[in-house]
Amino acid sequence: MTRAAYTVPLTAASLFGGLVLWEIAAHGVSGVIFAPPSAVLARLGRDTASGVLPLALAGSLAHLMAGFLLALALALPLGFAIGRSATVAAMLEPVMSAIYAVPPVAMVPFLIIWFGLFYEARVALVFLMSFFEILITVTAGARNVDPMLLAVGRSFGAGRARLVTGVMLPASLPFVFTAVRVGLVRAINAMITAELFLAAVNLGALMKQNAQRFDMAGLLSLVLLLCLLGLAAQEGLKALESRLLPWHVHRR
Amino acid sequence: MKRLGYNLVGIAAALALWELAGRLAGATLFAPPSIVLVEFAQLAREGQIFAELAISLRQMLVGFGLACLIGLPAGVAMGRSRAVDALFHPWLSMFVVTSVAALVPLFVLIFGTGFWFRAAIVFVASVWYVMLTIYHGARGVEPRFIDVGRAFGANPLQTFWSILLPALYPYIVAAMRIGLVHAIRAMVVAEMFIILGYGGLIYRAGYSASTAPLLALLVTLMLVSIAANEALRQAGRRLAPWYEERMAPGEAQRT
Numbered sequence: 001m002t003r004a005a006y007t008v009p010l011t012a013a014s015l016f017g018g019l020v021l022w023e024i025a026a027h028g029v030s031g032v033i034f035a036p037p038s039a040v041l042a043r044l045g046r047d048t049a050s051g052v053l054p055l056a057l058a059g060s061l062a063h064l065m066a067g068f069l070l071a072l073a074l075a076l077p078l079g080f081a082i083g084r085s086a087t088v089a090a091m092l093e094p095v096m097s098a099i100y101a102v103p104p105v106a107m108v109p110f111l112i113i114w115f116g117l118f119y120e121a122r123v124a125l126v127f128l129m130s131f132f133e134i135l136i137t138v139t140a141g142a143r144n145v146d147p148m149l150l151a152v153g154r155s156f157g158a159g160r161a162r163l164v165t166g167v168m169l170p171a172s173l174p175f176v177f178t179a180v181r182v183g184l185v186r187a188i189n190a191m192i193t194a195e196l197f198l199a200a201v202n203l204g205a206l207m208k209q210n211a212q213r214f215d216m217a218g219l220l221s222l223v224l225l226l227c228l229l230g231l232a233a234q235e236g237l238k239a240l241e242s243r244l245l246p247w248h249v250h251r252r
Numbered sequence: 253m254k255r256l257g258y259n260l261v262g263i264a265a266a267l268a269l270w271e272l273a274g275r276l277a278g279a280t281l282f283a284p285p286s287i288v289l290v291e292f293a294q295l296a297r298e299g300q301i302f303a304e305l306a307i308s309l310r311q312m313l314v315g316f317g318l319a320c321l322i323g324l325p326a327g328v329a330m331g332r333s334r335a336v337d338a339l340f341h342p343w344l345s346m347f348v349v350t351s352v353a354a355l356v357p358l359f360v361l362i363f364g365t366g367f368w369f370r371a372a373i374v375f376v377a378s379v380w381y382v383m384l385t386i387y388h389g390a391r392g393v394e395p396r397f398i399d400v401g402r403a404f405g406a407n408p409l410q411t412f413w414s415i416l417l418p419a420l421y422p423y424i425v426a427a428m429r430i431g432l433v434h435a436i437r438a439m440v441v442a443e444m445f446i447i448l449g450y451g452g453l454i455y456r457a458g459y460s461a462s463t464a465p466l467l468a469l470l471v472t473l474m475l476v477s478i479a480a481n482e483a484l485r486q487a488g489r490r491l492a493p494w495y496e497e498r499m500a501p502g503e504a505q506r507t
Contacts (some may be wrong), residue, residue: 004315007338007443014339033362035477095266103437104469105444106451109458109466111419113281185349193353197444211357223354230349 037215044221052206053225057153059202060191063119067126068187072180079179082135083142088228096135104129104190108197118201124178129190134183141175142168173245181237186232276503283464288471291464298394301453301472308439308450309476315374316435320428323382328420330383331390341399344387352438356445362469365446370429370439373480377438389423390416418492424486429481 019037026036033041047053082089082096107128115121145168153167195204203222210218267285274284283291295301330337330344355376363369393416401415443451450473457466 007334010335010338011342015342018343029318086255087258090255091262091265094259094263098478101433101481102474103440103477105437106454106470106473108444109454110463112458113463116315165343188349189351190352192351193441196353196356207354207357211361214361216358216361217356221351223358224356227346228353231346234345234349 004215023123026096033216035220040220040224043217044224046210047221048217049154056202056206057225057229060195060204061091062164063194064126064187064191065122066186067190068130068184070123070128071131071183071187075179075183076138076176079135079138079169080142080172083139083172090144092202100132100136105193105197112198121198125194125198126187126190129193130183130187133186134179137175137182138172139181141172141179144175145171174241175239177237177245180235181241184233184237188226188233192226274329279464281463283462283467287462287464288467291462292468292471295465295468301450301469304450304453305472305476308370308443310369311449312374312435312439314367315371315438316378319375319382319431319435321378323379323431324386324424324427327383327386327417328390329466331393332416337387344380344383345468347376348384352377352434352441353445358440359442360446365448369446370449373442374435374438377441378435381434382427382431386420386423388457389420389426393419408490421492422488422494425484425491429488432480432484433477435471436480436497440473473478 023036023038026034026039044053096132104125109126111121111124113127115124149167149171150163153163158166192203192207195202196207200208203226207219207222209215210222264448271284271286274282274287279287326340330340340369352373356373359369359373363372397415397419398411401411404412439449440451440454444455446452449471454466454469454473457469461467
């Protein structure tokens with residue numbers, strides 16, 4: 001209690017102070033270079049009320065979800081296979097880390113050649129950017145299942161299938177949650193990256209229009225929206241995790 | 253040794269698969285490694301890619317260096333002081349999820365497309381990851397170590413230099429490795445957006461009739477990235493022999 005009583009006011013003061021500083025800093029310079037938070041928030045409210053922003057966001061979320069779910073569906077089983085089998089790991093890991101070392105945006109010219117400039121290419125970029133992030137986390141989770149738990153299961157006569165469903169899956173759930181969280185934040189990054197580097201549509205198109213008009217308030221309102229979206233995904237999944245997996249003490 | 257054998261089998265299988273896919277799809281869609289290798293030799297003789305790569309990497313290293321200079325002490329301060337944590341954590345969690353690509357149009361307006369634009373993008377892309385990783389390390393330092401130091405009459409400065417800092421070595425390396433991954437990605441994002449430098453070469457290679465130059469550029473970038481990561485890992489082993497593989501990028505991102 002006392003800890004919260006001491007940190008909450010500090011956090012609130014920091015957020016408030018940051019906004020005030022931003023406002024003061026922005027008033028000193030012209031609107032072409034920077035915009036104050038009051039203008040940015042007003043802009044965010046106006047564009048939300050007029051329906052421009054919700055419509056663009058809905059379009060962006062469409063390829064976000066398609067790419068992310070595809071990545072999840074493939075990376076989860078593969079991650080378990082790599083994590084639980086030393087042979088599979090030894091064969092796949094060098095190749096995986098080599099591909100991981102290539103910045104996904106550098107693959108954009110390829111995606112254009114294979115998938116064109118529109119929806120399919122955006123889904124492919126989201127997939128590419130979240131797949132490896134999910135894979136690495138799930139692999140670590142499957143590998144780090146406490147051998148003691150598996151031994152206990154075995155000595156109680158659990159078969160292979162029962163060991164997987166009864167011990168391994170629950171034991172690695174925290175990692176699966178982390179993988180989903182890290183992957184989703186990455187997918188949100190990929191969503192806007194795709195709209196800026198492929199054909200400009202939805203939020204990416206708005207962003208480019210605002211940049212061409214030197215409309216700082218408009219540009220910052222979009223950055224703020226994306227930031228809030230990422231924050232909502234991150235904190236929402238963290239809250240869900242502590243609700244659903246109360247036995248797993250968060251390391252924070 | 254058996255593991256190394258499987259590693260080689262995996263790499264050989266991947267290359268064979270690439271060659272096969274490349275032969276089937278043709279060089280316009282997916283050039284096979286045999287053609288990419290020839291293309292790479294050609295590009296290496298011309299030398300432009302290495303010149304561009306050197307310039308791009310220098311700008312990247314300035315941004316990344318600044319990110320480490322600021323991110324490491326800030327992360328340690330946040331991890332060791334509850335007040336500093338309360339003040340800065342909300343900002344950190346907000347900035348760390350912000351997409352770098354979304355900042356690129358903004359930074360072009362603020363900085364133009366010169367040296368500082370690219371350094372700034374690399375800085376904001378990596379500093380939060382550096383900070384967050386070292387933050388978790390600083391928080392997790394075994395309190396008993398500190399207590400023992402205190403019991404032997406260490407002053408705060410001695411505690412920092414002789415206990416806290418050595419305990420943080422592995423996390424410093426981990427933070428730099430994770431930061432570097434994001435720094436290299438950001439370098440490419442920034443340069444592909446303004447079509448300059450090495451990223452610009454990649455972008456323009458996309459319009460060539462064959463995918464061989466594109467793949468040669470990507471493989472070069474991959475080798476640089478792997479080499480840099482490996483160098484940091486070796487540095488980590490030397491600096492802190494207790495440095496473990498579990499701190500590899502990706503796994504330490506579980507924040």
